[in-house]
Amino acid sequence: MITYLVNFTLCSALLLLAYHLLLVNKTMYTFNRVYLLLSILFSLTLPFIVVKQTIVPLPSIQPIQEQLQLSPDNIVSKAIPVHATPTIHAIADHQDINYTLYALIAVYGIVTLLLLFRFVRNLNTIRLSILDRESVVYKNARLILVDERLTPHTFLNFIFLNKHDYTNQQIEADVLLHELTHASQRHSVDVIFIELIQAFCWFNPFIMLYRKAIQLNHEFIADEAVLSNNHNIANYQHLLLSKLACVKSLNITSQFNYSVTKKRLIMMTKTTSAATAMFARLAIIPVIAIAFILFCTKTEAQQDPVANKPAAKSTPQKTEQAATxxxxxxxxxxxxxxxxxxxxxxxxxxxxxxxxxxxxxxxxxxxxxxxxxxxxxxxxxxxxxxxxxxxxxxxxxxxxxxxxxNGPPLSPKHPTQAQIDIWKNPKTCGVWIDGKKVKNDELDNYKPADFGLAMVSRLTKNAINYKNYRYQIDLMTVANYKKYLKEAQENRYHSGMYYNMRKAPADKI
Structure with a gap:
């Protein structure tokens, strides 16, 4: 789940970055609208897409414990422990409750419910405004006349206007056309969609940026519709500036967003050639390809490296010799x-x-x-x-x-108290301290700081003590680790003998 959330967030960030670099200043607003909406859907669904990668596996390498048989006496004159790996593994015979996970789920649920409550409350406020106010049919929309002084704004096919201004014919035709464009192109559906996404995906900081980009693009589309009918850009710009004083409306509605009026005024004077628009559209294709490669879910399917080669006729003896x-x-x-x-x-x-x-x-x-x-x-x-x-x-x-x-000295590894508590179970762990087998309850006499090195080895089924416990715990006290470290450094380039069991004759292993 964490991988999905990270991929969703990063993919949405990449596609939003591409929008700001390639599309935001181009007068291709309908394409931009589709791109922004599909970018969110693409980011949500891409991590669910599974791509199988065929790999040729390398020959399997057995654990060192099975390949080598070493003894400290064979490596240096003094006893220096040799282990396959210093990695400490947590060994548990029971599962602890992950309270952090439950806490995160609870926080997510509470925040999501609060955002959904706000969303439903805003919808209900609009519904009550529609029911309680006088309405007038205007072309394919309904004008909702309210007594309050507010900015003309639109929700679905409802356009909210001040009753006094409308009755006295003080609502400019360009303003009505602007809001009618919002209604006819169903811009409120985009806003409802992004509101719901934000309610459930509030952890993604880029969703809010998507919302702002979508709403700003709505204003560009409406402005373009007005200017295609009235080519006097200067008059329309002055009209927008004259409306800056009235700002009351709900965020869920399409409205005169005066915080971005400057951007709208700039975009009114811009034009984009057909060649530039085509180049911008084509430039999005490699971005989508990169996002697909980076953020889809990949699985590995192993392929036999000799599966595609024709089988050669040979006797079992020759085959065995070739394998060896x-x-x-x-x-x-x-x-x-x-x-x-x-x-x-x-x-x-x-x-x-x-x-x-x-x-x-x-x-x-x-x-x-x-x-x-x-x-x-x-x-x-x-x-x-x-x-x-x-x-x-x-x-x-x-x-x-x-x-x-001899290899370099093992780095210090200090156990945690939780690991020591787990190692006290004699049914799962055998404990050695400074090279001597001790009872598990001897660990009651030690603190984590008393040990300079802790190593865990998983026993194979062939091991003598496999029936008694599954893990061998080798611990060095701080004093013994210092002694070992000094001797290991002194004997770093002394010759040690090893026994490679995979090279041994078949009758020897």
């Missing part, structure tokens, strides 16, 4: 940094075989991961690291066990 080769080419290990030492020419096959023979000693299919770092002899580690640094970048990407630099 593709995955190795497109999916380098996430932790492998491009600035890690490597060579352009790479190492010969003999060294690659020696490297893989050493790595094979530490790959255990029963554990689905490599042996713990402490089980790797220092001699084997040093030999593998030396060969790995001589490999090309492509050769490094193809290894199931590799080396990389």
């Amino acid at each position: 080769k593709t995955s190795k080419t497109l999916l380098p290990p996430i932790f492998l940094s491009k600035d890690y030492p490597h060579t352009k020419e790479g190492v010969p096959d003999a060294l690659l075989k020696e490297y893989n023979d050493i790595a094979g000693k530490y790959e255990e299919s029963s554990e689905r991961l490599m042996r713990h770092p402490e089980k790797i002899s220092q001699a084997d580690r040093d030999k593998m690291e030396a060969i790995f640094k001589k490999m090309s970048y492509k050769q490094q990407c193809d290894q199931s066990i590799g080396f990389t630099y």
Whole structure:
């Protein structure tokens, strides 16, 4: 809903800006009238239009926890925690009531009802004025004669005039023609429409500007009708100026709007050539296209990147080998940094075989991961690291066990009290503080400011503790985080070992 409101507001602003830049000073008032009304309708409906975008998905990348098996002892000599992401997720086992949403709905409802009440009251005031006053049929309209001194104004086909002036024939013919134009062209229908839009969409500040532009354009249309019948522009301008003293009428009616009389006087002397008018109309087309692109609702439809290619005949074994080769080419290990030492020419096959023979000693299919770092002899580690640094970048990407630099230190992340309260539930969360598993109620002894780093990991269904809880919460106290930060900065460019499970042989994973 918020997206719709934003798109509606911005679209209406863009189309109104185009009106002021391209159309407002052109004597093409009927086109401008249609444009302003349709701009509002277009802005209201455009966000509901759904456009499907076909995308070709990239190969899926598994979570780091599934791709890599790391141990702090394998990265630096001292224990430094390594996590896939420092992002804190709010984990809730119940839904809180969103009182803010209800408050906003209540405010919207109250303001809308007040505006509708004002609208209905104005209509009723006009209705009573029509019923209580003397009326006279005049061409296709009815003249409502009132005792009060007021500006001649029109609502639907009712023209309100001062009774004394009309009886004594003091109402100029140009004034009557001006108001009769409002009545015959149903300008009041436009005003009623924009009043209703404003009542329901009062949050959009541009609706009021639309209303002013529409009512001003009505005056231009009526002035044009008068001047097409009476070509003496100077006399008509003097007539308008003589009426400035009388200003009483309702906003919902068409009237002499003297706050914009100066604009009306200027537009009376302007002309627009047919070529200029055509150019202005054509210039609106790209504006509408831009609005459509920016503010329609877009959805994504995935397309298989190989769906349109003819299927090649191959054995299942060849297909599997091709898939494995593709995955190795497109999916380098996430932790492998491009600035890690490597060579352009790479190492010969003999060294690659020696490297893989050493790595094979530490790959255990029963554990689905490599042996713990402490089980790797220092001699084997040093030999593998030396060969790995001589490999090309492509050769490094193809290894199931590799080396990389330690990442930059994790930025501080402080939990909120609401998150700590959620983490106290042992059915959904397992809690570690400074690397040690603790009972959830231990969090009662801590405040948010006591922690320098908080991380949340969602357990996969294969995880050992998945049956006990769904999230692992790793917390560092401020003191331990400072210690970690110092050590991480000192060991920023020390080599760490990783295990890329997606590169491992099938029988190893």
